[in-house]
Amino acid sequence: MAEGRIMKAISGFYYVKSGxxxxxxxxxxxxxxxxxxxxxxxxxxFDGTHPEEGYIFSIKSRRNMLxxxxxxxxxxxxxxxxxxxxDFNPLLxxxxxxxxxxxxxxxxxxxxxxxxxxxxxxxxxEAYQDLYKEVGYSTELISSRELEEPDRLKSHFSGQVSxxxxxxxxxxxxxxxxxxxxxxLKTDDISKSLGRGKHTTKHVELVEAGNGLxxxxxxxxxxxxxxxxxxxLGDCFPEIAELKVNCRFRGCLHNKEPGCAVKEVVSNGEVxxxxxxxxxxxLDEIKSRKPRY
Ligand SMILES: Nc1nc2c(ncn2[C@@H]2O[C@H](COP(=O)(O)OP(=O)(O)OP(=O)(O)O)[C@@H](O)[C@H]2O)c(=O)[nH]1
Ligand SMILES: [Zn+2]
Numbered sequence: 224m225a226e227g228r229i230m231k232a233i234s235g236f237y238y239v240k241s242g243x244x245x246x247x248x249x250x251x252x253x254x255x256x257x258x259x260x261x262x263x264x265x266x267x268x269f270d271g272t273h274p275e276e277g278y279i280f281s282i283k284s285r286r287n288m289l290x291x292x293x294x295x296x297x298x299x300x301x302x303x304x305x306x307x308x309x310d311f312n313p314l315l316x317x318x319x320x321x322x323x324x325x326x327x328x329x330x331x332x333x334x335x336x337x338x339x340x341x342x343x344x345x346x347x348x349e350a351y352q353d354l355y356k357e358v359g360y361s362t363e364l365i366s367s368r369e370l371e372e373p374d375r376l377k378s379h380f381s382g383q384v385s386x387x388x389x390x391x392x393x394x395x396x397x398x399x400x401x402x403x404x405x406x407x408l409k410t411d412d413i414s415k416s417l418g419r420g421k422h423t424t425k426h427v428e429l430v431e432a433g434n435g436l437x438x439x440x441x442x443x444x445x446x447x448x449x450x451x452x453x454x455x456l457g458d459c460f461p462e463i464a465e466l467k468v469n470c471r472f473r474g475c476l477h478n479k480e481p482g483c484a485v486k487e488v489v490s491n492g493e494v495x496x497x498x499x500x501x502x503x504x505x506l507d508e509i510k511s512r513k514p515r516y
Pocket of ligand 1: 335336338339365366367368389390391392393394395396397398410
C-alpha cells in the first residue's frame, strides 16, 4: 500500500502523486459505499502495483474542503485585487477575507496593476495596504507586467497549496503566469470570454507555482454568506475577534448592544471604520439572508 496526493481528477480517474511518480487510479467501491468522493488535494492510500490501474483505498481526514474549485486540504488563498481597472474594491476584498477565515484558510492579499497608478493613486492604495497589514494580513502590491521582487512573491507560494481568488479581470492568470511562465494561462480577454462556458466544467488540477501548488481554477465564485451565522461573522474579522472578550455581553454582535468594546474602539479610530462598516453590512446580509453580489 502506497500513499500519495491527488493532483488531478478527470472522469473517474484520479492522478495520484507519490514521490516523483504520478499513478492513474480509480476509487475503490468501498469509497462509493461510504459516499466519499475523492477530491484533488486529498491524501490517499492506494495500490499502485500497476501504474495505469491503481486503486484508491482510503482518504485521510481533510483539514478543509472547498466546493469551488473542488479541492481539499487548502492552506491559503491568494486574494487578487487590482489597484485600478477594475478599481480597488475593499468591500469585495473583505468578502473574500471573511470566506477564507471561515474555512480556516490563511489569506495573502495581492494587489495588481501597480504600473498603472499615478503617484496620488499609489498613495491611496498604500494606505489600504497599511490598513490590511495592521489587521495582520500579508499584502503585496505588484505589477505582473514586470515583477520587482519575483522571489518575494514566489516565497508566499512555497510549500503551500493555494487557491487563487478575485473578481474577473483583476489579473489572476497574469499573476500565475508571471510566477510560472510555463503555465501559459490565457489572459487575453477575448479568448477567455469565449472559453468561460468551458471553465465551469473544466477539471481542476494542482499545478506548480513558486515551489508550491496552486489550483488552476479560481476559488470562491459564490460570494454570499449562506454558511456564516451572525455569531461567527465577528470571528472572521481578526481585529473584532480580538476585542470581543471586552464586550459587556457574551454573544455581542457589536451592533446596537450597550458596552460594546468594538464600537468604542471604532470611535477612537483604532479599528478601521471601513472594515467595521463592511462588518455591519455583512451582518445585515446574514440576518436577511439575501445573497448580494
Ligand atoms: N498593466 C497591467 N495589466 C495587467 C496586470 N495584471 C493583469 N493585467 C491585464 O489585465 C487584464 C486581465 O488580466 P487576467 O490575468 O486575464 O485577469 P483574471 O483575473 O485572470 O481574469 P478572469 O479570468 O476573467 O477572472 C489583461 O489584459 C492583463 O494583461 C498588471 O499588473 N499590470
Ligand atoms: Zn461588542
